[in-house]
Amino acid sequence: MTNPLREPVSAFVALGANLGEPAQAVQQALGQLGRFEHTRLVSTSSLYETAPHEAQGPLYVNAVAHLETQLNAVELLLALQALEQAAGRVRSVQNAPRTLDLDLLFYGDARIQSGWLTVPHPRWRERAFVLLPLQDVAGHLVSEAMLAAVADQPIRRLHF
Numbered sequence: 001m002t003n004p005l006r007e008p009v010s011a012f013v014a015l016g017a018n019l020g021e022p023a024q025a026v027q028q029a030l031g032q033l034g035r036f037e038h039t040r041l042v043s044t045s046s047l048y049e050t051a052p053h054e055a056q057g058p059l060y061v062n063a064v065a066h067l068e069t070q071l072n073a074v075e076l077l078l079a080l081q082a083l084e085q086a087a088g089r090v091r092s093v094q095n096a097p098r099t100l101d102l103d104l105l106f107y108g109d110a111r112i113q114s115g116w117l118t119v120p121h122p123r124w125r126e127r128a129f130v131l132l133p134l135q136d137v138a139g140h141l142v143s144e145a146m147l148a149a150v151a152d153q154p155i156r157r158l159h160f
Contacts, residue, residue, distance in 0.1 A: 008040070008068040009108040011076060012138060014121070014130050015063045016101045017087075022061035023047055023158065025087055025100050030065055036079045038070035045133035047158040053127055061158065064105070064133035073107040077117055080104060105130065106141075128153035 013033065017025040026047060034041030045064045052060060069076055080102040087100035105121045112119040124130045128150040135142040 006038075006070045006072070008070055009110075010042075011067045011069055011107045012105040012134065012141075013065045013067060013080065014101075014103040014105050014124070014133070015065065016060050016103075016129065017099055018052065018058045018060040019099045022059075026061045026063050029083060029087065029100055029102065030063060032083055033065050033067060036067075036069065036071065036076070039076075039079075040068045042066040042068055043137045045136035048129060048133055048155050049158050050129040050153070050155045053129060053153060060129065062129040062133055064130065064137055066137040073104070073110060073112055073117065073119060076107065077104055103130075105134070126150065128155045132157075 015026045015029050016022075017029075030041070030044050033039070043066045048062045050060045050062055052058075067076075071079065084098075084100050084102055103121050104117070104119055105124050107119045110119050121130075124134070125146055126149075128147075131142050131146055131150055132155055135147070
C-alpha cells in the first residue's frame with residue numbers, strides 16, 4: 001500500500017506505440033498517467049513520429065511525460081506495466097512492435113539496478129525518440145552533445 005505521506009518524486013516516463021492507432025494509444029496513456037494513485041501529471045511533450053530503432057515494423061509515435069508521484073519506483077513500474085497490459089501489450093521478443101510501451105526513464109535522483117528495473121533507463125541517451133521529447137519537458141537533462149549523437153536517427157514532431 002502506498003504511503004500518502006511520502007514526499008512527491010519527480011519521474012519521467014517515455015511512451016511509444018507502433019501498432020493499431022499509435023498516436024491515439026500514446027495520447028490515451030498520457031491522460032491515464034495522471035490518474036495513478038498519488039500521482040500528478042506535470043507536463044507532456046509533443047508527439048513525435050520515428051522509424052523503429054534497432055527494430056522492425058511500422059513507424060512509432062513517441063512522447064515523454066513528467067510526473068510527480070508518491071508511488072515508490074516499484075509501484076510506479078507496476079502501474080506502468082498494468083497500463084501497457086490494458087492496452088494489449090504482448091511481450092514476445094525484445095524490440096518487437098507494440099501497442100504501447102512505457103519506460104521509466106528517471107525516478108528522482110534514484111539509481112536502481114535490479115533484474116527487472118534499471119533507473120535511469122540504461123539507453124535513454126542513445127535514442128532520439130527519448131531525447132527530443134525529454135527536451136520538451138526537461139530541457140536541462142538534454143545537452144546539445146546528446147542531440148548531436150543521435151542526429152542521424154529520423155524523427156519528426158507531429159502537430160495535432
